[in-house]
Amino acid sequence: MTRIDFYVLPDSDPAGRLRAACKLTLKGWQHDMPVFIRCQDEQQCDTLDELLWSFRSERFIPHDLHQDNPQTPVAIGLEQAPGHPQGLLINLGATLSPHVDQFSRVIEIVNQQPELLARCRENFRHYRQRGYAPQRLDL
Template sequence: MTRVGFYVVQAADQTRRLHVAARLADKAFQRGHRIFINADNEDQARTLDTLLWEFRPGSFLPHGLPGEPGSELIAIGWGEEPGGHDDLLINLQRVIPSFFSRFHRVAEVVTQDPETLAASRASWRFYQSRGYELEKHDLTGV
């Protein structure tokens, strides 16, 4: 069954959400996972694409938008089906994508702005009512 982790940032800045997603992707990639990042929209996906190129000067995260080279390991989409990915889903949308349950793990990134908090609380209740294993991670200094 899918395990769901909520990664809670103590800031309202939406840029922090992208940095947390990049950090999660980096950590998961170093552990051998394949990742699908579900961005809110195409603009956010392209911003995240740029961020992953610059994220850590000493590392390289092979990634791409759907169909691009590198997307086999880390794909950045915005609502479309994740292709062959089923390992880790990093969800940046404020809704739960219909394909979430095919993944072994889901990471929901939570910031302190009212819209994200309300959506995250609704997502927690959704997952909890269906019996998914939930984890909460409070992130400091992010």
């Protein structure tokens, strides 16, 4: 069964959420997991694409937008199905991905913005209703 983790950040900085996504992407990729980063919109896709280029100057994370190369080790997209089965989904979208069952692991990144907290609590409930056992991890 897919492992679901909610990583909870201590602040409300939206940029911190994207930095956490980059760190978790690097960890997943270093452990030979294909990574799909599901963004909330095209603008966030572009922002994350740029951030991954500059995130670690000493380490290149091979990535691309899903629409340009779905087979890349790290794909950034929206509602697309993953190019690689059983990888890691980092969900920055507001709702559950329709492709949750195609991943071995899902990470939701939560910060202290009230509207994001409410959405993530709802996602947590939805995962439980679908039979998953989501876990909370404070960062």
